Amino acid sequence: MADAGLTDPDRVLDRPVWSALTGRQSALAIGGAKALRFAREYGPFAASADRSDVAALAGLIGNDAVSAEGHGDIWLVEKDAVTPPPGLVVVRSALCVQMVATSVTPPTGSFDVQDLDDADAADMLALATFTAPGPFAEKTHRLGGFVGIRENGRLLAMAGERMKPGPFTEISGVCTQPDCRGRGYAGFLMRVVASRILARNEKPFLHSYATNAAAIALYQSLGFAVHQSITATVLRRV
Structure with a gap:
């Protein structure tokens, strides 16, 4: 149909x-x-x-x-x-798993967050290529609202928006330099992005591999709840 x-x-x-x-x-x-x-x-x-x-x-x-x-x-x-x-x-x-939030929990710390744009594109693509959070191309950052944390000019972590179906906006491109994990960057940046989506009267959602229990637990701590199961498939010509 x-x-x-x-x-x-x-x-x-x-x-x-x-x-x-x-x-x-x-x-x-x-x-x-x-x-x-x-x-x-x-x-x-x-x-x-x-x-x-x-x-x-x-x-x-x-x-x-x-x-x-x-x-x-x-x-x-x-x-x-x-x-x-x-x-x-x-x-x-x-x-x-597809997860949706109607509100976000408050952060426990604070970081200096920067809005990212075309001037940051090369650093964003490099970080996404190195950490592999999912498909990320040279203009993915233009899909919406990316934010990041820098230290001495180095991009340590970022998060942003991707697909926008109906009243929903997807949070994606969430990644952190391996030597900077465990500091709470990902959760903090996701809260920033989700809060901005909610402020526009849209609904934040995201996808996680069903086997990634640690990521799902993090998203639940931010206020996301499982909406449904969904399948990601990659196709190629023979």
Whole structure:
């Protein structure tokens, strides 16, 4: 069944990529009526209008090595698992939890937080490439509201916004330099981002691998609750 035009707030998170690309982030979409993806410089996420028509995604997958993951791969985030059609292969698939917050808990400390923009792009991409929080391309930081913590000019940690389906805004790109972990940077920055989202009368949400118990516990301590299970799938041309 086609899901074009998803507008029900209770359903947009079932298909966050399609909901974002046919809604608030439509200006960043490339493709056609049957399938869309974010322009590559923003990231590899894609979706078909009909969730069962995976073959429609084939034209959005490149054969070169210019994407954020080093291939022409696309990433799907769907409520249901994906069966690839002939010509495509599942590179990896993982069960995730989708979490939503209606408020955030107060921080226990304080750090000097900076808004990040194009002038910080190289440092942000380097940090994300080194720590691998998820797909991050050269313009991912433009998807919304990134903040960070610097020390002596070095970017130690950051967090920001990514997909914006319906009334929801995703917190993503959360990463910390390995030698700086355990200081509370990630939780503090996530609270800043989530508070700004709530102040705009939007709802913060995020995704975590279901096996990452430590991350899920952190997110719960910030005020996030599990909304549902969802599957992340990476597709590539054979």
